[in-house]
Amino acid sequence: MYDLAVIGAGPGGYEAAAYAAKLGKKVVLFEKGEVGGTCLNVGCIPTKTLLRSARAYSDCREAERYGVTVSAPVFNMPAVQERRKQVVATLCKGVSAMLKGAGVEVIKAEARLAGRGKVVAGEREIEAANILLATGSVPAVPPIPGLRESKTVLDSTGILEVQQIPESLVVIGAGVIGLEFACFFAELGTAVTMVEMLDRIAPVLDEEIGKRLHADLKKKKVVIQLSCRVTQVEGNTVHYTDAEGKAQSVSGTQVLNATGRQPVLKGFGLEEVGVEVERRGVRVDECGRTNVPGIWACGDCTGRLLLAHSATREGIVAVNTMFGIPDRMRFSAIPSVIYTHPEVAQVGATEEELKRQGIAYRKAVMPMAIAGRFIVEEAGKSGTVKVLVSERHGQVLGVHMIGGCCGEFIATAAAMVELELCVDDVRQIVFPHPTLSEALKETVLHA
Secondary structure (H helix, E strand, O other), X not given: OEOEEEEOOOHHHHHHHHHHHHOOOOEEEEOOOOOOHHHXXXXXXXXXXXXXXXXXXXXXXXXXHXXXXXXXXXXXXXXXXXXXXXXXXXXXXXXXXXXXXXXXXXXXXXXXXXXXXXXXEOOEXXXXXXXXXXXXXEEOOOOOOOOOOOOOEEOOOHHHHOOOOOOEEEEEOXXXXXXXXXXXXXXXXXXEEEEOOOOOOOOOOOHHHHHHHHHHHHHOXXXXXXXXXXXXXXXXXXXXXXXXXOEEEEEOOEEEEOOOEEEOOOOOOHHHHOOOEOOOOEOOOOOOEOOOOOEEEOXXXXXXXXXXXXXXXXXXXXXXXXXXXXXXXXXOOOOEEEOOOOOEEEEEXXXXXXXXXXXXXXXXXXXXXXXXXXXXXXXXXXOEEEEEEEOOOOEEEEEEEEOOOHHHOHHHHHHHHHOOOEHHHHHOOOOOOOOOOHHHHHHHHHO
């Protein structure tokens, strides 16, 4: 009898399993593929590895700005792909070692629910007081005629394997996934066209920051068609209707389906056990409980917030709750980053959300160049920090940034939002000099 059985070894599952084991619980973890889940194997890590190589290539081409002469750089895609595989392999080994060190039993097999407190994997059936579902997500495939059939269309997993730089790329969708790949290939010289159904890119972003990212992508010669609905994919040609309802089409050497991800909900016994599923995913409360006692869920399969670090926190909250440690999930201060060049990072409320909620606020928008380190590191480039604080008390409600490596210090802003710090509280925090993070503090003080 196990205290906890976890189905899925992504960031939500493996972190929860290790944490529970460290609490002294008997834990078993099921994974049919490689440990690490989507993020480590076909998501966050490999994508950022490719983007790092593109940034190195871009740095070489812009080296003259820093007084360095570099002969014509060459982007060696096969070598870049080999590095990607090595990075992923190294981190997978690290996760496996961590689980072993924590005392988690790992079973490499596909698992399914066999009733309350029971999990079946192959010919083995185990019993557990608690079962945590962490089955993750897969690339979404909308019902667009020809999308599945076209051999030219790749999803976010398939495009990681390309060995040659395509001359042109058509990206369906201008969300986070589409934007990162558009940036990657544009920096390599690929002619990129994005076709987006909404009237703006990355609708999760604060609108003002989203417009700045749009402008930066245009500088990279990325063509972005907004308010366009894809009607058919025919070979390497994407047909769509534009904002005026006129039929248009665009062709590319490659087509990327970047229409998002959807939770994995089929094939592991949810229906048989009676676990409630909503349109977005497994229905859970703020502690990760499903409607079935003893069955919990975290991460992408819940459809709440498809971010690796959110999945990790959700798993920890579920473990704490199931073993009597008071905890709950809060989504108001979870940071997010888009790893384009420049990076975009945000946490807390957007200006549009505050307006909809009728919350009185003040805002400050400052150039990142108010931090000397930005001028040193980002010659000829621009960056922006936007801070939103409450009108009454000056509490930090939201922080939105574009430029440099802002993702590296968005956690500082997340702490401000989570701890409900006010401007005067931030004034007392000493930021290291010279760092880009000083631009964050200066903008808060300007608010």
